[in-house]
Amino acid sequence: MQGKMGLLLLAAAFSAAVFMQMAVATNVVPAIYVFGDSTADVGNNNFLPGNQAKANFAHNGIDFPGGTPTGRFSNGYNGIDYLAKKLRFKKSPPAYLSITREAMLYRGANFASGGSGILDATGRNISISLNQQIKDYEEITRHLKSRVGATAADRFLSKSLFIFSTGNNDMLGFYTVFGLKNATQQDLLIGQLANQFKNQLQTLYNLGARKFVVFGASRLGCVPTLRRAIPSGECAEDLNKLSQQFNKATEAVLHSLASTLKGFSYSFIKVYDIISVVSSNPTKYGFTDLVSACCGSGKFNAESSCTPNATYCSNRDQYFYWDRLHPTQATSRLISNTAFRGRKYTTPVTVEQLADSRRRY
Template identity: 75%
Template sequence: MGLLLLAAAFSTAVFTRMAAASTVVPAIYAFGDSTADVGNNNFLPGNQAKANFPHNGIDFPRSRPTGRFSNGYIGLDFMAKKLKFNKSPPAYLSISNDAQANRGVNFASGGSGIFDATGQNFSISLNHQIKYFKGITRRLRTRISGGAAYRFLSRSLFVFSTGNNDMIGFYVNFGLKNETQQQLFIGQLTGQFRNQLETLYDLGARKFVVFGSSLIGCIPILRLSVPGAKCVEDLNNLSQQFNKATQIVLRDLASTLKGFSYSFINTYDFISLVSSQPLKYGFTDIISACCGSGRLNAESECRPNSTYCSNRDEYFFWDQFHPTQATYRLIALTAYRGRRYASPVTIKQLVGL
């Protein structure tokens, strides 16, 4: 028995030291939609909501399409690098053994949402992503002691980029003319999100990074439906409502749950600033997609036979929906250290709490 206890203690020490070595936090767990997916959708049946083909990944090492909805890296990759990880955590569905999950896991799925109905049949809902994480924690506690697992998870970072597809789906299905209907929808959406955050808290999460919704009414595919290729401002307003309600939820959770801390990233205001003076931030086109076809290069998806821009770092949008690597980098670095757009603390400050 003594030898078994000694072996268990040694295993715990080795795991904890290996997982925390040289990084600012022991692990990163990511949840959300295509803005955070690093390849989970590659493993789902069908052809919807996938990016594992050219020209996606053209600026990734070896020009490899990984399943990221980008010409290269996404925000999580840049954030992980700032936290001294060699690379961001692997897609959950790509993992073949628990050792690959020692530094965290990415559960995000393109097309998914806070509601189960969003992206149903072709993506992994946030609820299902949390179920996957529950399995990870259960196995973690069987490999190391409960106390060590608690310390490991409480120091880890839990990152969210979600809600966008729920709001776009609501707009497409119902329109946004009825304010009462909008308020009811936002209340239900953020109420569900609150329950999901509480579930993760109960599983051991303590440090939360929540990226707010951006100017989703300005994505190229939606501009096509507006005269003059302007933004769908009603949808932008819904995004702002979601952000305000989410911040209220986060403040309330921080005041009622012991040890709950967070950084809310005000992506909306930051991107509004970038859009008002794009050249200052290196962008010459903040309206069109870099890869696609037709008007605004947004009438079709980015496919192997699509045309794509050569000056990709000067484009805000990569395809009909998603930012370029340059945009992701800008948002991630601002989230990490930009006090004006992160509250109540930046990511850099959060990991030090």
């Protein structure tokens, strides 16, 4: 019995040493943990019942290695994949629900779920809410601490990156149900989202997270499915204004947390600003179509989703939108690569600076 206990203690000490080495010996983050919606999902929804909010079928993934539909809402990689590549990972960490071996968790996990939002009501019954994603992460921290000890686990997590792409479905759902006629309702929604998101980030902080990357909302009013519904084919500018309002509130939340929580640091990615610049001169960035979806049918290719029976464009790198809601991998690559080093489009630091363990700010 004593011999077995000695081996267990030795194994725990070795695991702790490995974790400490991973967290200290490199400037690249030891692990990535991802939370959010379909812009970040890499396959969690594949494991949910029913057929809604899924992308594990053709023509999705046509440009992914092997032409495989992985569950990403994209013709190939998504924005999380490209950030991970910049951080010397092969791609996003695996979908949490796909993980079968403990060792896979040591480089992170992706909890994102297509259709989800900051609020539990968003995407109910078809996705994994952000609150539930955080509960799933909490299970990992418990396991990690029991395996390597609290000190080593906390050090490891403090060097890791926690990436968020969320809030989009909350606003789209609100717009679809209520429209944007009432400014008071809009203010209440943004306030509710900001307060909930602040609590969620603080929960993760209490679980050991210290470095946060947050993708801001895009120009939601310009997605093909909304353009299709407007006779002129223009963007729904009132929804774009709501996106900007959400971004402003999110920045305020992050600044507040960084001011009050020791060690809390972040990089906020100004996705809206990046898209605005691209829209002003699309050919400069390699795009010829910012309006229609590459894959779909009907007006703006946005009258149906990207199903195996849908048509799709051959010049996919020249399209901003893959389907009626989601960007192509070319768009995702541009946004993430810009955010990694582009000081103009991140605040207060770039993702590269946030990831650098030597930097103090």
